[in-house]
Amino acid sequence: MLAYLAFEPYGWFIWPCFAVFALGVGGVLAETLIAARRSKRLLAQLEAAKARP
Amino acid sequence: MLRYANPKRFLDLSAALLPWLWLAAAGLTLPGLYQAIFLVPPDYQQGDTVRIMYVHVPSAWMASFIYGFMFVASVVGLVWKHPLADAAAKEAAPIGAMFTAVCLITGALWGKPMWGTYWIWDARLTSMLVLLFLYLGYLGVWAAIEDRAKAARAAAVLCVVGVVNIPIIRFSVEWWDTLHQGPSVVRFEGGKLAPSIDPSMLWPLLIVGLGCTLLFFALLFVRMRTEIRRRRIRALLAAQAGG
Numbered sequence: 001m002l003a004y005l006a007f008e009p010y011g012w013f014i015w016p017c018f019a020v021f022a023l024g025v026g027g028v029l030a031e032t033l034i035a036a037r038r039s040k041r042l043l044a045q046l047e048a049a050k051a052r053p
Numbered sequence: 054m055l056r057y058a059n060p061k062r063f064l065d066l067s068a069a070l071l072p073w074l075w076l077a078a079a080g081l082t083l084p085g086l087y088q089a090i091f092l093v094p095p096d097y098q099q100g101d102t103v104r105i106m107y108v109h110v111p112s113a114w115m116a117s118f119i120y121g122f123m124f125v126a127s128v129v130g131l132v133w134k135h136p137l138a139d140a141a142a143k144e145a146a147p148i149g150a151m152f153t154a155v156c157l158i159t160g161a162l163w164g165k166p167m168w169g170t171y172w173i174w175d176a177r178l179t180s181m182l183v184l185l186f187l188y189l190g191y192l193g194v195w196a197a198i199e200d201r202a203k204a205a206r207a208a209a210v211l212c213v214v215g216v217v218n219i220p221i222i223r224f225s226v227e228w229w230d231t232l233h234q235g236p237s238v239v240r241f242e243g244g245k246l247a248p249s250i251d252p253s254m255l256w257p258l259l260i261v262g263l264g265c266t267l268l269f270f271a272l273l274f275v276r277m278r279t280e281i282r283r284r285r286i287r288a289l290l291a292a293q294a295g296g
Binding site for chain 1: 276
């Protein structure tokens with residue numbers, strides 16, 4: 001299996017491509033979800049403060 | 054369509070769609086990539102480097118598709134001043150920039166073993182690099198102008214002007230003599246659109262492409278929901294500051 005996945009002699013070009021794709025998609029996904037969670041939390045705090053007399 | 058572009062309706066509709074979009078995006082992209090690594094046969098000329106196509110080509114498709122989406126949203130924003138159109142274009146841009154960068158990097162990594170060089174200033178590669186600069190310029194305009202209405206208008210104008218690059222990318226391999234190969238997934242033959250690669254290689258590519266498209270819409274919906282919340286946050290902060 002490992003010999004197959006080495007994709008000789010091109011493994012050094014193939015695997016970095018999949019890594020770049022995973023990093024790019026994963027990075028945007030993480031940034032998107034973190035920003036969504038932060039904005040939800042901040043909005044909830046502000047609305048709670050507004051509701052207080 | 055415009056009925057659902059009302060922010061309240063958009064929030065309701067996107068909340069209902071998002072779980073299915075995430076599921077379908079993961080359910081297509083991950084098996085597609087599995088097939089690309091384990092099941093697709095090596096190409097008779099490119100050998101195993103053909104596997105790079107399964108991340109490079111969908112990224113290239115998404116880079117152009119997302120810019121086209123931003124163009125439509127920008128026109129709607131400029132003409133009808135729709136409140137969600139600017140948000141849609143603005144939130145699509147980082148996703149498009151990411152796919153463009155992935156396309157350029159994976160293309161360079163494929164180019165080295167196949168062409169003997171990571172980069173050449175041919176029409177296809179150069180027009181893709183211009184697309185990345187357009188994305189970065191668009192994001193730069195939003196970051197540089199504080200007044201959000203002015204930023205939206207300036208960014209939309211840049212996006213509309215920059216759309217001229219999309220047909221250049223598409224037809225660059227036909228208009229000029231390029232090192233990048235011509236259309237090699239589907240071709241017009243005898244007036245019909247016909248696949249030019251074997252189905253065992255074509256299907257995983259289409260599956261990853263569709264998965265990336267659904268992933269884009271899932272990311273976009275979450276980002277637009279965040280932008281709507283940010284607008285509400287700004288309004289609440291302004292009201293607080295106003296006493």
